[in-house]
Amino acid sequence: DTGVSQDPRHKITKRGQNVTFRCDPISEHNRLYWYRQTLGQGPEFLTYFQNEAQLEKSRLLSDRFSAERPKGSFSTLEIQRTEQGDSAMYLCASSLDDPNYGYTFGSGTRLTVV
């Protein structure tokens, strides 16, 4: 297991189109998280899963955003009807259910909405 994988690395889309990102976490990690990072800012929490259950969603996650982790392994993040304000780096991370354990992040998907 080589870490957290995200696909694609880069995505350019036209405003109004739908996009979907994929994240493959470290296999032993039962928790999976999605973050969004805009230029010059730290990552902001979007949502997280424990196994297949989505346990928390940020207010940042509008109705156009949906995330799934159907079998408790990989996860997808879909953005419908993209807007220019959605342009950002989308980071996925995984971890164990241990407060003293850090997150392992993927390389991120950089989304540009034109």
Add this chain to the structure above:
Amino acid sequence: AQKITQTQPGMFVQEKEAVTLDCTYDTSDPSYGLFWYKQPSSGEMIFLIYQGSYDQQNATEGRYSLNFQKARKSANLVISASQLGDSAMYFCAMREKSYNTDKLIFGTGTRLQVFP
């Protein structure tokens, strides 16, 4: 709510010198964990070092050490013998975990530039 503050938007350091990146935090939880991540221009967040609130000694990982002052609620990262490859964004973070939440709270980051 927990909060992380990084007051240095940018820092410069000469190669082979040591540098300290500041981080202060705010929490009412008696048990917490503090983390430092490095983010090069490629975008990946790389874990550097961890400090638990009950740890008696400051954490060290190779050239990285954490100057943990619990009473002052500060957790500064010290990088010794800086290298050109250390040039990156550095983020301090705290894990907020309870029965109904689990997230890392990040500061705004410090951009470190190492010059020859």
